[in-house]
Structure formats: structure tokens, C-alpha cells
Amino acid sequence: MVNKKDLLLLFDHPTEPVFMDKGGNGTVFEMPDSFLTERYSRVSKNVQTRVSGEGKPKIFVKDITIPDLSFPESLKRNQSFSLFVKSHRQMAGYLIEVFTKLPSVDDLLSVAVYARDRVHPVLFHYALSVALLHRPDTQGLDLPSFWQAFPGRFVDSAVMQELREESFVVQSPGDRRPMVIPTKYTSSDLDPEQRMWYFREDIGVNLHHWHWHLVYPTETSPGADRRIVEKDRRGELFYYMHQQLIVRYNAERLSNYMASVQPLNNLDETIAEGYFPKMDSLVASRAYPPRSDNTRLSDVNRPTERLRVGIDEMKRWRERIYQAIHQRFVIDTNNKRIPLDEVNGIDILGNMIEANALSPNQMLYGNFHNMGHVLIAFSHDPTNKHLEPAGVMGYVSTSMRDPVFYKWHALIDDIFQEHKKILPAYKAEDLSFRDIDVSSIQVESRGQKNRLTTYFKESDLDLSRGMDFQPRGNVYARFTHLQHHPFQYNIVVNNFSGVQRYGYVRIFMAPKFDDTGLPMVFANQRLMMMELDKFVVMLPPGQNTFTRNSTDSSVTIPFERTFRNLDSNRGARNSPEEQENYFCGCGWPNHMLVPMGRAEGMSFDLFVMVSNYENDRVDQPRMDGCSDAASYCGIRDRLYPDRKAMGYPFDRVPRATATTLNQFLTSNMQTVEITITHDSTIDRLPALTN
Amino acid sequence: MADKKNLLLLFDHPTEPVFMDKGKRVTVFDVPDSFLTDRYRPISNEVQNRVGDTVEQRIPVRDISIPDLRIPMSLGRDEQFSLFLPKHRRIAGRLIDIFMNMRSVDDLQSVAVYARDRVNPVLFNYALSVALLHRPDTQGLDLPSFSQTFPDRFIDSQVIRKMREESFVVQPGSRMPITIPRDYTASDLDPEHRLWYFREDLGVNLHHWHWHLVYPFEASDRSIVNKDRRGELFYYMHQQVIARYNAERFSNNLARVLPFNNLRDPIAEGYFPKMDSLVASRAWPPRFEGTKLSDLNREADQLNVEIGDLERWRDRIYEAIHQGFVLDEQGNRVALDEATGIDTLGNMIESSILSPNRVLYGDLHNNGHTFISYAHDPTSKHLESFGVMGDVSTAMRDPVFYKWHSYIDRIFQEHKSRLPAYTDTQLNYTGVSITGIQVATNGGQPNMLTTFWQQSDVDMSRGFDFLPRGNVFARFSHLQHLPFTYTINVNNDSGVQRFGYVRIFMAPKNDERGQPMLMRDQRGMMIELDKFVAALNPGPNTIRRRSTESSVTIPFERTFRNLDANRPTAGSPEELEFNFCGCGWPNHMLVPKGLPEGLPMVLFIMVSNYENDRIDQQLVGRCSDAASYCGVRDRLYPDRQSMGYPFDRLPRTGVDRLVNFLTPNMSIVDVNIRHENRTVQRQN
DSSP states (O other), X not given: OOOGGGGGGGGSSTTSOTTSOBTTTTBEEEOOGGGSOGGGTTTHHHHHHHHTOTTSOEEEOOOOOOOOOHHHHTSOTTSOOOTTSHHHHHHHHHHHHHHHHOSSHXXXXXXXXXXXXXXXXXXXXXXXXXXXXXXXXXTTOOOOOHHHHOGGGXXXXXXXXXXXXXXXXXXXXXXXXXXXXXXXOSSOTTSGXXXXXXXXTOHHHHHXXXXXXXXXXXXXXXXXXXXXXXXXXXXXXXXXXXXXXXXHHXXXXXXXXXXXXXXXXXXXXXXXXXXXXXXXXXXXXXXXXXXXXXXEOOOXXXXXXXXXXXXXXXXHHHHHXXXXXXXXXXXXXXXXXXXXXXXXXXXHHHHHHHTOTTOSXXXXXXXXXXXXXXXXXXXXXXXXXXXXXXXXXXXXXXXXXXXXXXHXXXXXXXXXXXXXXXXXXXXHXXXXXXXXXXXXXEEEETTEESEEEXXXXXXXXXXXXGOTTSOOSOOEEEEEXXXXXXXXXXXXXXXXXXXXXXXXXXXXXXXXXXXXXXXXXXXXXXXXXXXXXXXXXXXXXXXXXXXXXXXXOXXXXXXXXXXXXXXXXXXXXXXXXXXXHHSXXXXXXXXXXXXXXXXXXXXXXXXXXXXXXXXXXXOOOOOOSSOTTHHHHOOTTSOOSOSSOTTTTSSSOOOTTOOSHHHHOOTTEEEEEEEEEEEEEEEOOOOOOX | OOOGGGGGGGGSSTTSOTTSXXXXXXXXXXXXXXXXXXXXXXXXXXXXXXXXXXXXXXXXXXXOOOOOOHHHHTSOTTSOOXXXXXXXXXXXXXXXXXXXXXXXXXXXXXXXXXXXXXXXXXXXXXXXXXXXXXXXXXXXXXXXXXXXXXXXXXXXXXXHHHHHHHHHHSOTTSOOOEEOOSSOSOOTTSGGGGGHHHHTOHHHHHHHHHHHHHSOXXXXXXXXXXXXXXXXXXXXXXXXXXXXXXXXXXXXXXXXXXXXXXXXXXXXXXXXXXXXETTXXXXXXXXXXXXXXXXXXXXXXXXXXXXXXXXXXXXXXXXXXXXXXXXXXXXXXEEOOTTTHHHHHHHHHHTOTTOSOHHHHTTHHXXXXXXXXXXXXXXXXXXXXXXXXXXXXXXXXXXXXXXXXXXXXXXXXXXXXXXXXXXXXXXXXXXXXXXXXXXXXXTSOBTEEEEEEEEEEEXXXXXXXXXXXXXXXXXXXXXXXXXXXXXXEEEETTSSOEEEEEEEEEEESBOTTSXXXXXXXXXXXXXXXXXXXXXXXSEEXXXXXXXXXXXXXXXXXXXXXXXXXXXXXXXXXXXXHHHHOOOSEEGGGSSOOOBTTOEEEEEEEEEEEHHHHOOOOOOTTSSOTTHHXXXXXXXXXSOSSOTTTTSSSOOOTTOOSHHHHOOTTXXXXXXXXXXXXXXXXXXX
């Protein structure tokens, strides 16, 4: 029987033929001749002898009857695969279905080996990843990170060429030097949007977005297992995760003396912000097309992708969604009314706006969010006249690089907020936790009270798995990312009830002043509240003091997990910790937990609430693995671990009497002003020379 | 002493370090340690040892003191080098100087080896090529084709990737050619795309690159620039490109290209090159449809030019034309006369350092390229490099190239239209008359030409850096025609032997509306096909001339330097001739594509009096067989008449149609060009 881990080798060198050596130790798949593509059937044996040879590991691939793959094969290998394109989602759905239905890991390996050189490399990677995440017999596998397989989606094309040079000229891997990914390489200081480079172009941020969409696919093929899409509160999570992205982006903008991002409300207007990605797709062998300043959207009609969407349609869908919100119900495909109530309304809207297979009525409410990506991604070539692939907005692993992503999602978020606005405000008694007082809160970092410091730091990533048609061995790219000194929360809670209680501690933060320097109006500030952490505490009677480390955040995953730097920093092989540590890549990167702040310090309101866990708890079996970034990612195979609306207590308009954050507070809440200072010295790695 | 041929190895694998193995015979340069860059000093030995067993040839490099290279090195190695940017021209001029001034081939080799890993690779290629073409001690060298050194400038990025895959996975010998797709830059929705085979032809773009290599417009050694009638040749070569392009448009049911008259109009035609520069590791930026030009202010390129500047220069040039003189830098009038006016204007509009007054008349043509190539990022806000219009090896791919050059041509024509028409007497050749002309393919119908598609393979391995060695072929499709022969019957009634200069042109018969063309329009569409000297014995003469002998074109093998095949015997005078010159219109593009149902053309042949036309000079072995568009190396242009004669001026009064233009020494015949939509494989 095959070891399920062998499946992971299929992610290596995704555009090389499957018979090439994998895994860095000369491992090859021994496959039936009938699996080879015509192009390579003559040479594959010779090549295997050259690259592998005696004594190298061999993986035997069983000759089985291969299911019909003609539908996923209809996407050409050098085109671009986009989850925003419905026909591509359908192909992915089909392939996922094929992979998940196979009776054994052996059969899966055979079909995957067969499919690998025939279907699109990114489609293959996506479908196999989803299948491995969802098949019961492939649990606990440590999927390589997406950037390792496709570094071209994350790294400056010039660096890719330097890496190629390094791996060819310097053949002993130990002598190879890391190639530095420059900072601010996509635009100059003339472009104010450039100040956000460290957020938009952060590898971890883009990986998080890719992973989120991997965990929450939007489509399966008709009649297939809907559970892959139909996850607990997935529509709401779509809203909330993206809402938090906008919140975090706006805090970064304020850190850079910029106002909040303006939503792309008028689809007829030109988009002032251009974007030039300066990356080459190694799969399509095409540059990611840029968008010039002041590009206007046009109706898209591209038969190749079976895409046809007009700006008038988009407007129609948006009006219908607004109408549904204001009427407080949506109409499903049987013309029945489904109320948009306090409990399910946001989840229905999320599915409907995204839109995914759970939308109550795609005919009526359309495909708004996805098609926005499509319209923008193809604004340079809406009719395929110039045979151009989609721009970065067309792919979940690259869209967050583009300033327009945030304009688009600000518009999406405005629609969700319209619904939230008409829900009744939380009453003070709903918010409070009787007999529980939060008496003081504080954050502490390196001995300093309520002062956090951010800085830029260099880290190295091994890109060798994605360097196709190159001599083997590690090659490193060195990138610069935001980082902060770790900190801890100190929270003092009094339990006057005389009995032990459980509290759900909810920690948020928002800028104190707006872009004009005035104190934020609470109605606006609540929309700038970024979630930092959420956890359960036991409260014995009397005074309780807790400390909580920033690295434990329920929002983030550690740096090592974001990047799967497996060779360093890993626990003992096959230990439970390893399984737990490496399972899930979804989660906000911990190095981006707090915004950059300013050199002279920037004031934030830190907010802590302890709610009654009895009201919030979701009873389900203990979660294993991949649960520690639940706030934005949920938990695999489980319910969302909080009965409250996501973003609670800031998801609704505050009660009429609360016009400031202070007035909003009940005794189980507390705020403190903290200062985030940005230290402009860069924590560099030692410059390596041979 | 260094063998000058070794210098050519420095063109191989242009972005790899100089100490890597080169050439088909594994060759390494023994680079002095002090020549190595800091980055590679510690490992160069290890690398050379790695290839050590297979080395067949070692080339010693003398350690000499190296001239100051700071100016050439000021251009980053991963920047895009453009001849249209004044800053880059100055940098190139400096490097050419350094290479020209080295006392011996040995010293040149040392400096070139030293410079190779330090200066921009395209700049290096350009400057070394110019130096090798112009140094007396490096004559007869066979420069590798630019398309082999930098295939990324000629080939779809997807094909480059497949070739990379092929050379990594498959050992030399088993490798298959990778096919460059025929339509990859746009779809049929784009009417301009019908011209892909012209705009994106490897040979056409190589010709343009080579032309500019032979005619640099800036160098501190003025003699490199100051070649006989170079300004006029700038006008004429580009005029012919437009004439040919328009004939191809007619072959695709498209009207003539409209000149880019209003610099403030949006450019309707977008262009997406789909190529990656391997030097810059950046895609060539596209231009979206409806893009407008903007004032340029790019500090790094030292560019600060307004559209208003271009308009001002243009208006002053027109003023000079209408006044009949230009003002030089001292304020003296230089007449724009019949003999040298067009040459002066050519240098002034291009402009080259021969321009009489660059302050007054500016740098119109070059800046047009620059403006268009930076339309997507005029202020460097997005840190983008220039588009394909910014480089002579890629500019002809873009539909806007032809709009721009139509506009430039219109200015030249304004001057030409003011010159006195050629009179009957000037045109005639007393005593010599043409009695009949015919053109036919071998065994084909008379006056019927046939075009079709052909696939040819070119080895691109020299330009595949950081990859295992060995040939890797690109297979590309290009237009081809059946070779044909002109038969010309000439009567010499003078009773003595005379010499005639036979001038052959061709133009579409009808305009885009299907109406017969007026002479004044048709003359602008006359494509030169050939020009040669014929001895005319008294009485009737029959002259036969093959299309492959054309004075406009060079053979396929020379365009692509398929040097390993079809190579004349080593050391023969033919070899020298064969080797030297890559400039010349590619022969496979000699005649326009035509239409499936036939494109009616008119073939024009004139025999003029060679006594009036001749230039007395020795021509043997001097790359003279594509002289019409390229001139002759180190020689005068081999025709005393104006370039384009007799169609360069307006016809004499009363001549509305071509037929009225004819004097007895001229003749016309209707020719049909039929396109067969079939593809044949080239036999090697």
C-alpha cells in the first residue's frame, strides 16, 4: 500500500513532467506506460535513469482504469486558472469529486499521477489540496504551502530569474546565497498607494487569502458532496473575514497618514489606482497583466472562459440585494420568502453576495462579488481580443496585492453593513455579564506598558520546490515583512457572583483618531475594530488576573505555519504536535497581528470584553488540530466556536445612548489607550557571502 | 595573439557570468582573478572545474589595466536599454568609444571580458557589435544573429518556457523543435492582428535592429555616424517599410494605416506583446486600447519632455520645409535643395548627431518612440520600463509603429512634394526602350505570384542562459513565396553597347475602395523589388533576373545566420561576403501576401542610363547585395539618383495615372499575387 505522504510529492515542481525526480532525494514515480503523455512517452525512462538511478526511492503507481477527465482537461495547461471564473470552478469541482470518490489512497495516487501532466497545474494543486483536506483517509497530511509550489505568484519576476541563475551557477546548495526580494518594487513614492506595499504584497497575507478560499470552496459539481461547500456559517464568515481585512487595511492606511479606502461605488467610473504586479506566472509563462491608472470597466464577454457579464447586470444584482435587505427577506428559487433575521440573515447574504453554491437564488441575486473580481481582472482585455489572461484580481492568491481589491471589498462590506444597520442594537443588559467586572486591562511588551513597537524584519524562504527545470537543492528568497515585538495582555476580572463562572474574553482594537486627527466618532470606530483575540477563561469567585500572549491569538497562526518552513523549526517527526502544528494554513499571519503605527506613535483604543461563556458556547467534540485561528477561519469539520454573531459586540449599530466607546461599555468591558510606535530600523539577517 | 573570432563567444549566453562555458566546442575564457566580479570571485574556479573535463578550448585573457567603465556601468544590468533614450545613447557611445580605442584585438578582448559581467547585457551586445563592425582589425567577423542571443525579444514567453523545459528534461539529440504559435498576441476580434505575420516576423524585426546597428545616430567618433546619405536612407528605408506594410494591409482587406497626426488623441490600437525580457526579468509592458500620451518626466531616464515640445519641433520642421532652408547652430541658412535636402531632413527628424540644429529642431522621431513606449507609466510612478516601441528590435511588432512612421513619412513627403517634378527628358533614356516585361514563377502562369506559409527551425540555444547546453530549436511560421524570374525585353537602338540601371517596383493597382489608383497616391505605395546594372548590346536584349538576387533582400540563411548549414568554404572570398552583413530585408518577405482570390498589383520596370547613375567605386566582397535599404559598408550609396527614384517626387503635370508617366524606357504589367493558405515545412 502506498504511504499517503507520497501524495505530497505530487505538489513538487508542478510544471515539470510527473516522471521527473521529486522530494530533493531523487524519488521517482514508477508508472504504467499508458499514463505518460504522448510528448514524453519516448524519453521518460531515460530521464528517470538520469535523474534518479539505482538506490533512489521509487514509488510504484498502480495501473487502474482512469475516470473520464476530459472536462477538467479542457482548460489548457498554459492558460490561467481562476476561482472567480465559474467554468473553472466547475472543472475544479469535478476534479475534487473524482479525487474524493476514489476508494483508496492507492487509487487516488494513480489517478493523481495520471492527471498531473494533463490538467492545469494550479487546478491540479487546488483540487488535490481540497481532496486531501476533506478525505477521511488523508487526514493529518502536511500540505506544502502554496508559495512553495508556485513562487511566481508571490515573488518579483526579477528575483525568480536571480534564483534561476543562482541554482544553475552555484551547484552546491550550501554555497547558494539568498536572493533579496526588494521592498517597494511595484511602484515609486509618486504613488501614495505604494505606502501599503508591506500589507498588500505580504506573502503571508496573500497566503492567508488563498488558504481561506481553499478551506471554503464555493462550488462542487452537481450532485456531488455538498458538505465541502456547506460549512457552518460560511456565508457569515465570508462577510466577517473580508470585513476584518478592510478594517486592518484601513488601520494600516491611517498608520501611513492616509484616509480609509473609498469603496468602488460607481462601476461606471474610472479606477484611479493602477497596478503593475511585476510578476510572471510560471504556469502560463505570461506576465500578470497590469492595469494602467484610470482604467474603466467594460462588459466582459470571453467565450474561452465562458464568461459573460455586463455592468448593467452587476447594478441590477446590487439593487436586488439592497432591496432584499430593506425588505428583510430574500426570495428563493421557489419564490418563497426567507427572512433576513438576526440569526441567519448575514449568513444568507454572505452566500448570496459571494456568491457560492448555497446562494438562495443565483438567478435573482446573481454573482456579485465574484463578477466584480472578473470585471476588474479583465478590464485590460474584456473581450479576449488581445488573448490576455486575467490580472491579479482574478486569482485569490494574488488579488490582495492590488489596491483595487480593497475598494471592491469596501463596496461589498457596505452592503453587509446595510443589513447590520437595520438589526436591533444590542441592549446594555444583553451585553453585560452580571457580577463580572473587568477592573483593569493592560498590554505589556518588553517591560513597557501599553506601548507596542513594530519594525521590519527579513526572513528567508526556500523556494526550491517551485523552481522547475532547474538543478535541485535549496534556493532561498529573502523578504522583508512587518513584525512586532510580542506582547501580553494583563487582565484583571472580579467575579462577585460567589460561584465559578466561565468567561469568553473578546479583544479588539481600533484607532483612536481619524485621518483628520479628530477623535473617532463611535459609529465609525466600531467599523474599525479589529479582532485581536478571543478565548475562554475560568473565573473562580473573587479577583482573577490573567495574562495572555499575543502569540496565542485566535486570529493568527505562527510564522512557521504560514510559511511551512518545514525543515527548520519543526517538532519531532510525526509527533502529535507536528500534526497539530502543520495541519492548517488558514489564519492571519502573526507578523501582521498589529498595524504598523507611526514613528511618533499612534493611539489606539484596546477593548476587552468578558462575556458569559454559557451563552456563547457551542457544544461539540473537542477540536483537534487547526483550531487556533478560528476567528477568521472557523474550525475544520466543526461549528464556528461562538454562538454570537461574528464581530460581536461591534457588528451592529450601538444603542442610541452610546455615542462614545466609553458610553458603550458595561462593567464587563474595559478599554485602555495604547500606543503603537514604528521603529524604522530593519532587523536584517546577516548578509551571506560564499 | 588573440584570435578575433573568439570575441564572438562573448555574445553567447549574455546574462551568464563570463567564466561559464561557451560555444558549441566547449570553450572557457581564462579570466584573470581581478576581472571577476565580487559575487563570483570565490566560486569561479569551482564552476570552471565542473565543466573542466569537457573543455575543448581555453582562451587566455591578458590582464591589462582597464579603462574607466563607470559611465557604461551606470546603467543597471537588469534595466532595459533603449537607443531612443538620450541617456542610454550617451552611455552606449562611451562604451563604443572604449572598444574602438583599444589598440589591439588582445586588449579589446580583455576589456570586453572585463566589461561583460559589469555592463547591461544588451548594451554590451550593441556596443561590441558596433565596434566589431567598425574596427579595421575585426572585419569579416560573423556576428551571431541578435535573435539567437536574445530570443526573448522575438518569441512568445510561453515558447521560451517550453524550450527551457525541453532543454532541461531532454538530452540534446532527442530534443524536438518547439513551435511558435501563429496567432498568439491577439484574436481575430482585432483587425490589426491580421498583420501579425509582418509585425511579428523574426526577420523583419532583425532587419530593423540590424539597420540601426549599421547606422547608429550617436557616437563620439563622428565617422561612425557620418555615413554617405544616412539621413536620406533613414527616410527611405522607413518609407519602404510603410509602403510594404500598406500593401500587406491591402492583402488583408484593410485600408492604409492612418498617420498619428494628433499627438493628443488616444491611440485606438492596443498591443500586448506577450514577451518577457530575460535581461530585465520583466514582461514587456502592454499598451491598453485608447491610451493617451502624457508628458514625460522620468528622472531615472533623465527625461523631461512635453508633448508641446514635439509639436513645436514638428512645426519648425514644417516651417523649414516650406521656407526651403534650415537654420544651423550658427544661424546660417542651409538650403533644403534637391540633392541634399532630404538627407539633411533625415538626420534632423530622426534625429542623429548630424542634425544641423538639435536645439531648434529637436529629436522628433526618437522622442515619438519614447513617448509611446512610456504611455503606460510616463512619470515612472509604477517603476515600469518602456514598451516594445522603446527598442529597435521590438518596435515593429506594435501597430502604432506604423502610425508613427506614417506621420514621420508625411513630413518627408511634404519636402518631396515641393521639389520640381522629373521631366520627360530626365526620365527617358534615349535610344533604349522596353518592349515587354513579364514575371513568372518556375513553370507557373505568367504574371502570377504565389505566397504561402512556411515553417522553419532556428537554433536558439545561445540565448538560453542557466540551462543545460545543446541545440534547442524554435519552429516559426512565416510568409514565403515561390521564387520567380523577371524577363525584360529591351531594345538598344543606339548602335553601341550601353549600360542600363534596371529599377523594379511594384504597387497595388486599386485603392482600398477598389478604385484604380491615382499616380500621386500610387507612387507612395511603390515597393522597391530590385535594382541592378545590365549591359545592353545593340539591338534586342532579353534580361532575366531571379527574385532571389534582389538588391533589397538578404537570403533566409543570412537573416537567421544558420551558419552551420549552407556555409561557403572556409577562407573563401564568398565566406567573407556571406559573413559580414545582416542588414537587409528578409527575402521571405519580398512580396506582399496577396489575397486568396488574387491581389491585383502593377509591376513597374525602368531602365535608366547607368552613366548618369553610377558611382565609381570598388564593390567586391562588401556586403553589397541588400544595398537598396542598407547601403554598402564603407562605400557610397551605389546610385546617384534619389532613393526611391523615379517615384520619390510628384509626377509631372498632367500625369494622373501611372500609364501616363511612362517614357519608352519604362514598362508596366499587371501582376496578381495569390495567397494559398497552406503551410510547408522548410527543407534544410
